[in-house]
Amino acid sequence: MSVILNIKVKILSRKEVASNIYLMRLKAPEIAQNTLPGQFIHIKCSKGNYPLLRRPLSIHRIDKGKGEIYTLFQVMGEGTILLAQREVGDDLDIMGPIGNGFSIYPESRKIMIVGGGIGVAPLLALAEESIAQGKEVRVLIGALKKELVIGEESFKLLGAKVDIATDDGSYKYKGLVTDLLKRTIKENWLADQIFACGPKSMLRKINEIALRVNINCQVSLEERMACGIGACLGCVCKIKTKDKKEDKVKYEYKRVCVDGPVFEGSEVVWDD
Ligand SMILES: Cc1cc2nc3c(=O)[nH]c(=O)nc-3n(C[C@H](O)[C@H](O)[C@H](O)COP(=O)(O)OP(=O)(O)OC[C@H]3O[C@@H](n4cnc5c(N)ncnc54)[C@H](O)[C@@H]3O)c2cc1C
Numbered sequence: 001m002s003v004i005l006n007i008k009v010k011i012l013s014r015k016e017v018a019s020n021i022y023l024m025r026l027k028a029p030e031i032a033q034n035t036l037p038g039q040f041i042h043i044k045c046s047k048g049n050y051p052l053l054r055r056p057l058s059i060h061r062i063d064k065g066k067g068e069i070y071t072l073f074q075v076m077g078e079g080t081i082l083l084a085q086r087e088v089g090d091d092l093d094i095m096g097p098i099g100n101g102f103s104i105y106p107e108s109r110k111i112m113i114v115g116g117g118i119g120v121a122p123l124l125a126l127a128e129e130s131i132a133q134g135k136e137v138r139v140l141i142g143a144l145k146k147e148l149v150i151g152e153e154s155f156k157l158l159g160a161k162v163d164i165a166t167d168d169g170s171y172k173y174k175g176l177v178t179d180l181l182k183r184t185i186k187e188n189w190l191a192d193q194i195f196a197c198g199p200k201s202m203l204r205k206i207n208e209i210a211l212r213v214n215i216n217c218q219v220s221l222e223e224r225m226a227c228g229i230g231a232c233l234g235c236v237c238k239i240k241t242k243d244k245k246e247d248k249v250k251y252e253y254k255r256v257c258v259d260g261p262v263f264e265g266s267e268v269v270w271d272d
């Protein structure tokens with residue numbers, strides 16, 4: 001695990017890219033150099049002490065050359081409302097990079113990336129890294145309706161093939177992104193790995209599909225976080241592991257902040 005820094009970084013730009021969705025670019029060379037796709041930063045949203053708790057946001061893009069990182073966030077409540085009001089030139093107090101990130105296997109040739117709603121946030125950096133490693137990348141984006149489709153152009157600009165599913169059929173495939181995934185598999189486009197981020201129900205379904213066709217599946221989980229650095233145990237999730245000595249399944253609680261947020265889909269206990 002990389003060292004978690006607590007630093008002040010400058011806001012270089014902040015733009016509302018869709019209704020209530022903001023893209024923020026930060027000058028953070030120390031973090032850009034040491035970040036893996038899938039890791040996140042823990043942000044003090046306001047200049048004052050309220051709200052007390054930081055808010056976790058994935059690292060959306062990493063520009064090592066310029067020493068910059070991006071976040072893409074949806075305004076949800078008091079923390080993100082305040083964050084969206086921060087000005088260009090402000091210093092932002094952040095901790096990071098945190099967590100384990102996605103693991104791209106060297107032998108993988110085809111990568112499938114599935115994002116639901118704002119779940120696309122950590123997946124752009126992953127697509128960029130996969131393409132840089134010479135992998136063929138397909139991206140499936142799911143949203144309720146056309147206006148809520150996020151990231152299509154950004155993934156295309158990287159060279160990924162992008163398909164979209166909207167629940168109401170207002171844009172491209174009508175239905176769930178998981179149905180689109182099934183269709184892609186039926187058409188014989190079999191990935192070596194599937195990476196996904198989005199609502200838990202979507203992740204659970206993707207894991208079931210991946211298990212059926214025996215494809216490695218990694219999911220980025222979200223839990224409400226307090227400390228964000230592994231100390232408070234406020235973000236635990238139940239994980240299955242195998243006791244090799246006794247050859248039986250064991251269960252343990254892992255912290256989404258530092259043991260995740262990325263887990264093997266097959267290890268997550270989805271019923272909890
Ligand atoms: C590892 C990690 C990475 C994340 N990356 C991103 C990202 O890149 N972009 C992004 O927009 N959001 C991301 N989130 C979710 C984001 O942290 C929350 O939306 C944010 O903390 C909400 O804070 P708030 O003060 O605005 O809202 P609050 O007032 O705290 O909550 C408003 C609503 O959001 C829900 N909520 C709050 N926190 C979470 C959470 N962690 N997971 C699910 N629902 C939550 C609450 O239940 C409530 O309904 C991430 C979460 C985690 C754990």
Ligand code: FES
Pocket residue numbers: 224225226227228229230231232233234235236255256257258
């Ligand atoms: S948020 Fe405190 S242990 Fe994860």
